[in-house]
Amino acid sequence: MxxxxxxxxxxxxxxxxxxxxxxxxxxxxxxxxxxxxxxxxxxxxxxxxxxxxxxxxxxxxxxxxxxxxxxxxxxxxxxxxxxxxxxxxxxxxxxxxxxxxxxRLRSQAQAVADGAREELTEAQLRAEVLKQELTELRASVTERDSRLAQASTDQVALSARATALQAELDAARTQQAQLGGDLDAARATQAQAIAATQERYEGLSRRLLEETGQQRQAAQAEIGRLASQLKFADKRQAVLEARLQQLESDLIDVRGQHQKATGEVAALRYVNASQRVQLDEFVRALRVARAVPTxxxxxxxxxxxxxxxxxxxxxxxxxx
Known part of the structure; x- marks a missing residue:
């Protein structure tokens, strides 16, 4: 120039x-x-x-x-x-x-290329850190899914247990009805036996009701605890999914910056190559000028x- x-x-x-x-x-x-x-x-x-x-x-x-x-x-x-x-x-x-x-132009181009290489290295390091965090989050999500599957299994087991208890209660009521019929049939023949049977039935009924009430309360408390855990797991899943989406967006941005830095490095290499060609042409012209007298x-x-x-x-x- x-x-x-x-x-x-x-x-x-x-x-x-x-x-x-x-x-x-x-x-x-x-x-x-x-x-x-x-x-x-x-x-x-x-x-x-x-x-x-x-x-x-x-x-x-x-x-x-x-x-x-x-x-x-x-x-x-x-x-x-x-x-x-x-x-x-x-x-x-x-x-x-x-x-x-x-x-001077070559030094400037080399400085720009070195800066681009440093930015590319930094972007690659950030990408590796984000990949590691993403792996950890995926492992955490997998563990949460495992806990959620276990909670679902426990809930199914408790539901089956509650169904069994309800069946037992229905069977007890059926048995109570049968005992009542037997009591009505035996009342005409044996008043004393009916009185003894009635007393025994009332004791068994109270005991059965108490045990049934206790089991029902325990089942409801367990169901409530599992429902609370399920809600907490759902909230935690939503938070992790939002964090995962944010990390994926950051990863896309980092990839875009990486591609941009790669394009700038390619452009700088092209400029450096063109300058080398110009330098070779200038040296050849100088040699020709020295060979030919003024x-x-x-x-x-x-x-x-x-x-x-x-x-x-x-x-x-x-x-x-």
Whole structure:
């Protein structure tokens, strides 16, 4: 990503004229004097920054403008070594800036990926905890179902016992009716036997009623206790079912977060891969650029050789 220019062409022009004035080389300096007074490094130091390539182009344009009057008297030498080194420094600075920007973007992408991995790990741990709680709740529900089945079995047994007692009571009443008939039949023949039988019957009846009442009260109390336990079990079941539904909803949310984190990690991997491809393309372009000589340098060398072969003719201004 290219950085914005710090200095404008007008700022570069003003800085160049100031350096020329400070060097005292006159209004129309020679190319050598201009290069001694003005350089890309000096202009960048005066301006506090700027694109070296843009500053170099502006310096070349100003040099052509200032030294135009004295070009006819000057035979341009070969490209100075310090200028070539400066151009190499400019190129290395541009490449370094691009590599620094790419490294910064890669670090940011790695930080985002690490954060996503941490969130994914935390979500997985929460899911495991919720799964463990769900297993415990299912075990508790299973135990509650077992207790409820046992209570239902006990209730059925008590109902069968109450039915048996009722059958015994009906049998006793039937027997009482039979005894009453026998008593009526024997009353005419044996008054004393009837009186003894009546007394015995009344005693047995009282005893039977007392035992029946006690058993009935005990059965009712047991039925009431079991009904209370059944109600409590129903309430507990409702609470556990609500808790189970809440845990299932939380588990669905955790799964959604897990899927979202997985999508973000995939997107970050895709961005990282695209950046790697861009880096490879940039490195290949850099190698090609290093292999091919710069047009401006080649043109300058060719013009210098032609001028050296024709010293008597006027030279045209060109790039240093």
């Amino acid at each position: 290219p950085r914005p220019a710090v200095a404008t062409p007008a700022d570069v022009r003003q800085a160049v004229f100031a350096l020329v004035a400070e060097a005292g080389v006159g209004q129309t300096p020679s190319a050598q004097a201009f290069r001694r007074a003005v350089s890309v490094r000096k202009v960048r130091e005066r301006l506090g920054g700027g694109n070296p390539a843009t500053i170099g182009q502006a310096i070349n344009a100003i040099e052509a403008e200032l030294v135009h009057a004295g070009v006819d008297r000057i035979v341009l030498p070969e490209l100075p070594a310090d200028v070539a080194e400066l151009m190499q420094q400019v190129w290395r600075a541009a490449v370094g800036a691009q590599l620094d920007e790419l490294s 047009p401006s340098v080649a043109g300058a060398r060719e013009r210098a050789s032609k001028r050296a072969s024709r010293p008597g003719k006027a030279d045209k201004p060109g790039a240093p």
